[in-house]
Amino acid sequence: MTTFTPATSEEVLSTVAWAVSEETPLEILGHGSKRGIGRPLQTEHTLDLSKLSGVTLYEPAELVLSAKAGTPIAQIEKLLAENDQQFAFEPMDYGPLLGGEPGKGTIGGVLGANLSGPRRLKAGAARDHILGINVVSGRGEAFKSGGRVVKNVTGYDMSKLMANSWGTLAVFTDVTFKVLPAAETEVTLAIRGLLDDAAAAAMALALGSSAEVSSAAHLPERIAARVAGGTLGSEAATLLRVEGFGPSVAYRIAALKTLLGNAGPLEEISGETSAVIWRDVCDCRPFADGSEKPVWRVSMTPSQGHQMVLTLRMQAAVNAFYDWQGGLVWLRMEEGDPEAALLRGLLRKHGGGHATLVRAAPAHRAALPVFEPQAPALAALSQRLKQEFDPKNILNPGRMA
Numbered sequence: 165m166t167t168f169t170p171a172t173s174e175e176v177l178s179t180v181a182w183a184v185s186e187e188t189p190l191e192i193l194g195h196g197s198k199r200g201i202g203r204p205l206q207t208e209h210t211l212d213l214s215k216l217s218g219v220t221l222y223e224p225a226e227l228v229l230s231a232k233a234g235t236p237i238a239q240i241e242k243l244l245a246e247n248d249q250q251f252a253f254e255p256m257d258y259g260p261l262l263g264g265e266p267g268k269g270t271i272g273g274v275l276g277a278n279l280s281g282p283r284r285l286k287a288g289a290a291r292d293h294i295l296g297i298n299v300v301s302g303r304g305e306a307f308k309s310g311g312r313v314v315k316n317v318t319g320y321d322m323s324k325l326m327a328n329s330w331g332t333l334a335v336f337t338d339v340t341f342k343v344l345p346a347a348e349t350e351v352t353l354a355i356r357g358l359l360d361d362a363a364a365a366a367m368a369l370a371l372g373s374s375a376e377v378s379s380a381a382h383l384p385e386r387i388a389a390r391v392a393g394g395t396l397g398s399e400a401a402t403l404l405r406v407e408g409f410g411p412s413v414a415y416r417i418a419a420l421k422t423l424l425g426n427a428g429p430l431e432e433i434s435g436e437t438s439a440v441i442w443r444d445v446c447d448c449r450p451f452a453d454g455s456e457k458p459v460w461r462v463s464m465t466p467s468q469g470h471q472m473v474l475t476l477r478m479q480a481a482v483n484a485f486y487d488w489q490g491g492l493v494w495l496r497m498e499e500g501d502p503e504a505a506l507l508r509g510l511l512r513k514h515g516g517g518h519a520t521l522v523r524a525a526p527a528h529r530a531a532l533p534v535f536e537p538q539a540p541a542l543a544a545l546s547q548r549l550k551q552e553f554d555p556k557n558i559l560n561p562g563r564m565a
Contacts (some may be wrong), residue, residue, distance in 0.1 A: 165208055171215040172308070173232075173298060174336035179211055180558070181304035182476060189561045192331035194234050194270030197259040198277060202330060202534050202563040204526045211335065212271065220338065221312060227343050228295065228312055233272030233336035240271055250346040253289050254281030254442075260452040261459065262523055272336035278328035281446035282379035282405070282487050285371070293342045299326065299334035302554025312340050325549075330559040333553040347407035352438040353420050354431040355402040360384060360470035360486070363402040366427045367489045368467065370404050373423055375416040379405035381445050382486040386469035391444035395437060402428075405442060413561060450485055451496045451523075458497040458524040460507065464517030465493035472514040479506065504532045535564050 172542035213234035280289035305337030309322030363382035469490035
């Protein structure tokens with residue numbers, strides 16, 4: 165097995181061109197923090213982008229940052245924090261959940277997996293903040309899309325097309341993202357002791373108000389103790405984050421307290437403690453236990469999440485918590501994994517959605533569709549895209565389907 169470690173985009177191009185000429189598949193890696201997601205690959209060679217690293221452009225006044233694809237996201241977030249800026253979409257770090265080190269994800273992987281965190285309700289995902297890309301397709305051809313300015317139109321938006329492709333269409337060499345100022349103040353209002361259905365109602369009420377809640381999550385009993393070093397205690401916590409200028413945040417928190425005064429005991433959390441809680445929710449820390457117990461990431465209608473979990477619990481032992489107002493459900497199977505068809509069937513009965521197996525033993529991942537199966541028309545479109553960008557199936561073959 166050969167591992168190629170290019171340090172320039174030209175070396176990436178020559179490596180992929182060689183693989184195309186030899187019809188030899190490549191596994192595409194950054195630092196491998198998400199290597200355990202998707203079907204296991206059977207490739208003889210690896211294209212390791214960890215040396216393709218470094219910020220190539222950062223203009224804080226213009227809210228633009230460009231970096232080579234293998235640049236660690238932790239390094240970039242540190243640079244942004246020094247300038248009171250951030251990626252508003254709050255990219256998740258899969259490393260701890262998959263048994264790896266935190267901070268190993270790369271900026272290319274952020275777009276390849278279309279990462280987002282609890283602020284997705286307000287800010288969207290990585291694809292909503294990408295400005296431009298430089299890539300090498302599975303044909304061994306280099307091309308670029310977009311640019312380094314916020315207002316940029318170049319026909320088809322290939323940058324967004326590449327989001328969530330998991331390295332199966334092209335290899336990123338450089339990416340350019342829009343960045344935004346970090347909030348001056350962050351305060352989390354926690355409602356304690358609610359059951360899942362009451363929490364869903366409270367989150368819906370808060371999100372429908374004028375308080376401009378940027379994140380809403382519910383940690384059921386005992387799950388709450390697994391974030392922020394246990395500072396929340398074991399009692400269920402329904403979390404509402406408000407961000408912005410200090411006086412505005414104080415006013416909106418007061419409005420939420422009035423609105424939700426009858427929901428349950430209220431607790432105000434601010435500063436670093438609030439930030440750590442949301443970082444742990446973002447990274448699915450409650451289930452980052454070092455085990456291989458299957459973990460599913462389920463995206464669905466927010467009002468239906470707790471109902472789907474209740475139905476699933478009648479047929480399987482499962483732990484769950486909720487982000488995105490209940491629209492993102494994290495599930496850990498405690499006694500083996502039920503049939504994927506069972507979970508996806510329940511999704512269809514509760515308004516539809518997507519279920520992705522993000523952690524499991526390799527043999528388990530090889531035995532079922534890890535990503536949500538596409539409808540026939542969409543699957544045909546995906547196949548045509550694959551044929552256009554990687555006709556010889558060189559890049560991450562079989563990872564998604």
